[in-house]
Amino acid sequence: MVIVHPTNGTYLYVGLEFDIVSDIKACLNLVETTGFDFFLIPLAKPRQSSKNEDNGVISNILDFEPSVSSDLELSGNTWNSVVLGNLSCYKLSDGLDLPRLENYFHQQLSWAQHLSLRTSFVVVDGQLTEEQHIALANMVCNALYEFPRESICIRVCIDDQLKLSHSENDKQKDYMDSWNIWNLYRQCCHYHSNLSVALECKDIVHPSLSSSFFQRWLSEPVRYVILDTKVFLKNRQGYPVLSKAFQEWLQKFFPYSVDILIRGEALHPNGYSSYLQYLGYLYTKQPTVEESYRLEMPYFDYLQTPLQPLSDHLDSQTYEIFEKDPVKYCKYEEALIRCFKDRLSLQGRRVPLVVMVLGAGRGPLVNATIRASEQVGIIVRIYAIEKNPHAVWTLRSIHQREPSWKIVEIIAEDMRYWNAPEQADVIVSELLGSFGDNELSPECLDAAQRFLQPDGISIPSEYTSYLCPLSSPKLYQEIRSLSYHHRDGGNVSSSLEVPYVVRIHQGQYLAESQCCFRFEHRGNNSSFLSQKPYHHFRYRRLSFEVNGPIMLHGFAGFFEAQLYDTIYISTHPRTLSHGMLSWFPFMFPLCYPIYCGDKSCRITLHIWRKTIPGKRIWYEWMITEPVVTKLHNVHGRCYSMKCS
Numbered sequence: 001m002v003i004v005h006p007t008n009g010t011y012l013y014v015g016l017e018f019d020i021v022s023d024i025k026a027c028l029n030l031v032e033t034t035g036f037d038f039f040l041i042p043l044a045k046p047r048q049s050s051k052n053e054d055n056g057v058i059s060n061i062l063d064f065e066p067s068v069s070s071d072l073e074l075s076g077n078t079w080n081s082v083v084l085g086n087l088s089c090y091k092l093s094d095g096l097d098l099p100r101l102e103n104y105f106h107q108q109l110s111w112a113q114h115l116s117l118r119t120s121f122v123v124v125d126g127q128l129t130e131e132q133h134i135a136l137a138n139m140v141c142n143a144l145y146e147f148p149r150e151s152i153c154i155r156v157c158i159d160d161q162l163k164l165s166h167s168e169n170d171k172q173k174d175y176m177d178s179w180n181i182w183n184l185y186r187q188c189c190h191y192h193s194n195l196s197v198a199l200e201c202k203d204i205v206h207p208s209l210s211s212s213f214f215q216r217w218l219s220e221p222v223r224y225v226i227l228d229t230k231v232f233l234k235n236r237q238g239y240p241v242l243s244k245a246f247q248e249w250l251q252k253f254f255p256y257s258v259d260i261l262i263r264g265e266a267l268h269p270n271g272y273s274s275y276l277q278y279l280g281y282l283y284t285k286q287p288t289v290e291e292s293y294r295l296e297m298p299y300f301d302y303l304q305t306p307l308q309p310l311s312d313h314l315d316s317q318t319y320e321i322f323e324k325d326p327v328k329y330c331k332y333e334e335a336l337i338r339c340f341k342d343r344l345s346l347q348g349r350r351v352p353l354v355v356m357v358l359g360a361g362r363g364p365l366v367n368a369t370i371r372a373s374e375q376v377g378i379i380v381r382i383y384a385i386e387k388n389p390h391a392v393w394t395l396r397s398i399h400q401r402e403p404s405w406k407i408v409e410i411i412a413e414d415m416r417y418w419n420a421p422e423q424a425d426v427i428v429s430e431l432l433g434s435f436g437d438n439e440l441s442p443e444c445l446d447a448a449q450r451f452l453q454p455d456g457i458s459i460p461s462e463y464t465s466y467l468c469p470l471s472s473p474k475l476y477q478e479i480r481s482l483s484y485h486h487r488d489g490g491n492v493s494s495s496l497e498v499p500y501v502v503r504i505h506q507g508q509y510l511a512e513s514q515c516c517f518r519f520e521h522r523g524n525n526s527s528f529l530s531q532k533p534y535h536h537f538r539y540r541r542l543s544f545e546v547n548g549p550i551m552l553h554g555f556a557g558f559f560e561a562q563l564y565d566t567i568y569i570s571t572h573p574r575t576l577s578h579g580m581l582s583w584f585p586f587m588f589p590l591c592y593p594i595y596c597g598d599k600s601c602r603i604t605l606h607i608w609r610k611t612i613p614g615k616r617i618w619y620e621w622m623i624t625e626p627v628v629t630k631l632h633n634v635h636g637r638c639y640s641m642k643c644s
């Protein structure tokens with residue numbers, strides 16, 4: 001019986017693990033009557049420990065026999081939706097030859113596929129040598145290709161890591177820690193989308209947890225947390241509870257759709273149902289998420305191609321989404337009010353004030369301008385300039401029905417080529433992309449400077465993009481799975497050389513963001529106008545210090561825009577305009593994940609904004625530390641922003 005959060009509407013699924021299956025129908029009955037959602041069983045019958053007298057090697061370990069008498073024990077639907085399989089434990093160190101072990105591994109997975117089990121677990125023993133891990137990772141990797149319908153979950157024990165995590169300077173251990181073990185399997189399997197990880201806690205630990213420990217696991221595809229009943233303490237009545245630190249530990253995983261598995265003997269009153277009740281209590285007492293967070297949830301880790309409103313016409317639905325933003329238009333209105341007040345106080349001011357809304361869309365910034373002028377009590381004349389003919393229809397229809405729009409003149413033109421009948425005191429625009437300049441605001445607004453008074457104001461007056469290194473196995477996996485390649489004059493371009501817009505959920509920013517490209521629009525004094533031909537070429541070299549070990553998958557991009565004076569809008573995590581929905585972060589992926597193994601590791605990024613004026617603009621990027629990568633998106637062969 002799935003646990004549902006009463007206000008967030010999110011779910012928690014809890015399962016039970018059986019070490020042996022003497023009667024699978026009894027297992028199913030126990031699971032159903034106690035209210036668990038699924039259960040995990042060994043795929044193979046326990047191996048016999050008889051020894052072959054001649055060579056002392058366990059002889060019948062490889063004779064696979066299913067743990068149940070046949071598939072007829074349960075219905076096909078039950079196997080598929082309720083049962084998971086554990087691959088039998090075997091030791092690579094038993095001296096058995098690899099081909100026979102591989103065969104045994106293969107037989108179990110083949111059986112799992114026959115039963116249509118959703119997931120099979122591979123238990124990874126932390127004490128294996130690196131060589132043994134590599135041999136097992138090789139089997140897993142081969143299995144993923146041989147059984148494309150099977151999901152494989154690598155099961156690692158994290159008790160040691162929990163105990164040590166109170167110190168950022170973990171003592172060097174002579175075996176690999178759980179994250180490095182998982183990283184080896186995942187790397188070997190090249191981020192296969194059917195591979196996930198389960199974190200197992202076997203014993204009572206008192207986790208005093210560092211944030212780096214969490215962050216690292218929270219951005220991984222953790223599908224299950226497996227809790228032994230020994231992990232639970234007893235409350236006064238003897239019922240199971242988790243220590244405070246452990247509760248916090250577990251609750252961090254709840255937003256990432258992790259399922260929980262209980263294993264081990266029921267050590268508390270009321271049997272297994274008391275564990276389930278306790279987990280239900282923990283899950284439902286999580287606080288209600290904010291409305292803006294809830295609205296973003298469907299977009300978590302969903303990759304979007306950046307819009308190109310200059311070369312493409314935005315559609316009605318896109319405008320509608322923008323217009324629902326509860327923050328952006330308020331900020332613009334605030335900026336306009338402040339600007340109009342300043343203008344009013346100027347000596348010899350011109351009346352009416354000429355305001356041009358550049359890229360008016362369906363009119364929300366025109367409305368903001370009207371409201372601001374009414375509030376300040378200043379007379380304005382407004383030009384609404386829009387190049388999208390479909391949006392112009394909307395503007396014209398509002399003009400006809402709205403009396404307050406009498407002061408508005410609608411211009412169906414591209415601002416870059418419009419011959420304005422007079423000069424503007426204020427130009428207002430929102431041509432910003434998730435990386436600030438990526439919808440070609442600099443190119444459009446600089447062309448529009450010619451009809452701005454020498455002392456005129458541009459709202460926004462400047463904007464800056466920011467970048468930080470990003471670890472997100474999930475997004476890397478997603479981008480790889482898009483894996484489109486196209487040939488372009490002999491070059492192959494790929495989905496990994498294209499920037500994305502994405503609400504990053506399962507990802508970790510590895511360092512504070514740094515300023516990347518900056519653009520200013522300050523009346524006719526704009527330094528840009530002295531440059532001929534107009535271009536906005538940029539280059540930046542950015543160095544970041546990150547805490548390893550961690551994998552680098554790309555860079556997350558943000559922007560901050562000064563609308564007017566102290567009024568800003570921002571997607572930068574430090575200065576974020578809370579509740580603003582119009583922009584999700586930008587992401588520049590890397591073709592290959594980079595291992596940052598050192599405790600303190602330097603990442604150096606080089607990024608260019610290249611232009612062919614009037615034709616197209618694109619970014620190129622590469623890193624030179626800790627390793628040198630290729631130049632991504634060379635000559636804009638995979639992605640560029642078109643000027644027409």
Ligand SMILES: C[S@@+](CC[C@H](N)C(=O)[O-])C[C@H]1O[C@@H](n2cnc3c(N)ncnc32)[C@H](O)[C@@H]1O
Pocket residue numbers: 309310313314319322323358359360361362363364365385386387388391413414415416429430431432444
């Ligand atoms: C991001 S939308 C913003 C629309 C509206 N101002 C809002 O805030 O909802 C940008 C608008 O600018 C228009 N646009 C982009 N470049 C333009 C250009 N060079 N001349 C005129 N309109 C342009 C697009 O068609 C689009 O309607």
